[in-house]
Amino acid sequence: MGCGLCEVHCLVEHSRTRDVIKAYLRERPSPLARLRVERQDHLFLPVQCRHCPEPLCVYSCLTGALSRDPTTGEVHVDEAHCIGCWTCILACPYGAIRRDPQRGIIAKCDLCPDRSLPACVAACPNEAILYVEEAL
Amino acid sequence: MPRKTSQRGTRYLIVGNSAGGIGAVEAIRQVDANGPITIVSDEPYPAYSRPEISGYLAGLTTVERMLFRPPDFYERNGVEAILGVTASRLDLRKRGLELEDGRTLAWDRLLLATGGRPTMPPIPGADREGIFTFTTLADADRIRAALSPASRAVVIGAGLIGLSLTHALVHLGVPVVMVELLDRPLANALDREAASVVERALREAGVELVFGQTVDEVLGQPEDGEHVGGVRLQDGRQLSCDILAIAIGVTPRTELAAEAGLPVDRGIIVDRRMATSHPDVYACGDAAEAFDFVHGVERVTPIWPNAYIGGRVAGLNMAGRETVYSGGTAMNALSYFGLAIVSAGLQEPGDGPGYEVLVSSDSDTAYRKVVLRQGRVAGLTFVGDIEKSGIVLGLMRDGTDVSAFKEALVAPDFGLTSLPEELRRQRLAPFVTEAA
Numbered sequence: 223m224g225c226g227l228c229e230v231h232c233l234v235e236h237s238r239t240r241d242v243i244k245a246y247l248r249e250r251p252s253p254l255a256r257l258r259v260e261r262q263d264h265l266f267l268p269v270q271c272r273h274c275p276e277p278l279c280v281y282s283c284l285t286g287a288l289s290r291d292p293t294t295g296e297v298h299v300d301e302a303h304c305i306g307c308w309t310c311i312l313a314c315p316y317g318a319i320r321r322d323p324q325r326g327i328i329a330k331c332d333l334c335p336d337r338s339l340p341a342c343v344a345a346c347p348n349e350a351i352l353y354v355e356e357a358l
Numbered sequence: 359m360p361r362k363t364s365q366r367g368t369r370y371l372i373v374g375n376s377a378g379g380i381g382a383v384e385a386i387r388q389v390d391a392n393g394p395i396t397i398v399s400d401e402p403y404p405a406y407s408r409p410e411i412s413g414y415l416a417g418l419t420t421v422e423r424m425l426f427r428p429p430d431f432y433e434r435n436g437v438e439a440i441l442g443v444t445a446s447r448l449d450l451r452k453r454g455l456e457l458e459d460g461r462t463l464a465w466d467r468l469l470l471a472t473g474g475r476p477t478m479p480p481i482p483g484a485d486r487e488g489i490f491t492f493t494t495l496a497d498a499d500r501i502r503a504a505l506s507p508a509s510r511a512v513v514i515g516a517g518l519i520g521l522s523l524t525h526a527l528v529h530l531g532v533p534v535v536m537v538e539l540l541d542r543p544l545a546n547a548l549d550r551e552a553a554s555v556v557e558r559a560l561r562e563a564g565v566e567l568v569f570g571q572t573v574d575e576v577l578g579q580p581e582d583g584e585h586v587g588g589v590r591l592q593d594g595r596q597l598s599c600d601i602l603a604i605a606i607g608v609t610p611r612t613e614l615a616a617e618a619g620l621p622v623d624r625g626i627i628v629d630r631r632m633a634t635s636h637p638d639v640y641a642c643g644d645a646a647e648a649f650d651f652v653h654g655v656e657r658v659t660p661i662w663p664n665a666y667i668g669g670r671v672a673g674l675n676m677a678g679r680e681t682v683y684s685g686g687t688a689m690n691a692l693s694y695f696g697l698a699i700v701s702a703g704l705q706e707p708g709d710g711p712g713y714e715v716l717v718s719s720d721s722d723t724a725y726r727k728v729v730l731r732q733g734r735v736a737g738l739t740f741v742g743d744i745e746k747s748g749i750v751l752g753l754m755r756d757g758t759d760v761s762a763f764k765e766a767l768v769a770p771d772f773g774l775t776s777l778p779e780e781l782r783r784q785r786l787a788p789f790v791t792e793a794a
Contacts, residue, residue: 262775269774281381281670282663285407286426303423305413308691311744312700313663315752315785317773320745321698 224266228342228351229255232270235334235341251324256331257342258320268342268351271318271331273297275358279310279319279330295358301327367464368396368438370676371455373445373614374471375399376408377662378643378669380426382469385673387435393677395437396463398455402442404429406495409662412522412694415498416529424495445472448618450636455614467638467676470615470626471669474608474644474660476519483576488586490603492523504601505532511601512536512589514573516543518690520605521556525694527601528563535566535597537573537589539606547690549705551717551725552739559695571595576602608660610645623647625658630682632672640676642668651685651755652703652736659688689751691744700747703754704729704737718768726768733761746772752785 230242237245237253245253257270273290277297280288287303288310290296304327311319311328322329333353334340343353370386372379375397383395405426413419432439440457447456448468455463476491478484490501501523509532513520516538527534536543542553543560560567571591579587579600588598610625620634621627625647632640632648642648643665647656664686674681689702707713707729714730720743728750729737735754740747750767753760758781760767766776774782 260771260773260775262771262773265775267773267775278663281667284409284662285424305407305410305419305693307409307693308698308700308744309663312689312691312702312747312751314748315755317746317749319748323698326693 231345371465378471381669382673389677
């Protein structure tokens with residue numbers, strides 16, 4: 223339905239203060255939502271990293287900052303090693319990776335490591351975003 | 359009786375310790391957990407991110423932070439790394455690789471991931487001191503050691519390597535003149551519009567640009583003729599400098615393959631499995647001619663992601679998992695000087711039949727261009743607004759007919775929702791459940 227609550231909860235989850243007002247208005251660098259809702263007429267699609275089994279972003283990463291955990295299958299970025307070259311953005315066939323221009327690095331879904339369920343999934347009032355674990 | 363030369367055997371031997379070699383190791387270990395792997399490299403360090411030598415020269419990063427994989431990578435993957443030793447001769451019949459230190463390594467499967475070396479033009483005077491290339495960590499160290507507070511640099515070549523070096527030198531406060539034979543920077547990677555954005559950024563950063571010129575002669579210093587003091591251009595102009603960098607491209611390192619009798623054109627010729635004409639010898643990366651899905655032929659596309667993916671395909675095949683390389687093409691992302699530019703495939707197709715060019719722009723902040731050939735994406739350029747470019751590259755990779763929604767590809771709100779429903783569902787298939 224395009225409410226965008228997933229974006230709000232994602233942004234707050236990835237903020238320093240975890241306070242919605244401060245996260246949106248005061249924090250610098252400004253926190254970023256790692257997913258975005260695409261809107262086209264009456265079509266709404268929340269797009270976040272799919273944690274691909276054959277991750278082109280990882281294969282394209284110039285620095286080794288992106289990696290896929292062989293046991294969980296999760297694709298993560300090590301922010302300390304990201305140089306913001308944007309090669310992964312060009313490689314991702316889902317357009318799921320964002321630029322964080324203030325920090326000069328990428329921002330992508332990390333599946334909310336501090337939560338049992340990702341914030342976007344927990345916040346969706348329509349249960350339109352699902353979190354499903356599959357055997358590797 | 360002890361043998362004079364030690365001969366040791368390994369299941370997988372990889373020559374080259376950069377993107378392609380590491381891609382192969384990681385692929386082999388997905389299939390074969392224990393087969394012995396040996397990597398030989400003439401560089402003395404663990405694999406590092408070559409593109410980061412720019413940040414390294416600028417003093418923005420360290421060797422430790424530039425490592426492409428964690429320090430325990432080799433140990434954890436059971437890889438013997440023979441570093442700082444050049445491979446000197448390949449014997450296909452005996453399946454041996456001779457090293458310059460006299461050792462010979464026997465192999466069952468071999469990968470030549472030897473990369474490229476900087477192309478050196480035959481310029482009179484180019485044997486003077488103060489002339490550099492910029493593709494390795496050692497190059498960055500040499501330039502750093504040569505810099506003085508009064509240094510002035512001339513960089514020959516305004517391609518990616520020249521740009522990465524210039525970025526570092528500007529950061530260090532060194533005045534730079536770039537000399538480029540063509541009429542714009544990054545002429546092989548960008549269209550005119552995107553190149554003009556780069557040109558503007560370079561000029562704003564204080565870089566002097568000279569186009570349509572090349573260096574006819576390297577001049578010595580008045581007081582020390584052994585050392586570079588400047589250059590004389592084709593048109594007679596003289597530029598003074600004490601640092602002269604040559605960045606006109608890289609030439610595939612194919613000697614091992616060629617001397618062993620493997621077919622070599624510009625690069626080592628490989629099939630879609632990344633195998634050479636010898637069934638157990640593979641090649642990848644800047645040294646190889648692999649399939650380009652835009653041009654539909656095998657050619658050298660010396661970029662990091664293609665090297666990694668080619669190495670990965672080679673590694674899977676070496677370990678016995680049949681895998682076909684789906685192909686790569688020239689693609690680049692640029693972030694120097696605060697830019698955000700991506701490009702892939704054909705940039706300036708001309709007026710050939712069957713081509714169509716779609717362009718859109720938002721004043722100064724964004725520029726989007728997609729080149730179509732017979733209704734399929736053959737090239738893309740995005741400036742500023744780059745985050746959905748990967749979807750377009752994906753359509754290009756898959757050869758999807760985009761005629762029905764072509765205008766959407768350059769729309770500001772382009773995304774997965776711009777694709778026709780069937781195509782979108784197909785792309786998201788592994789991840790989307792049908793509504794109940």
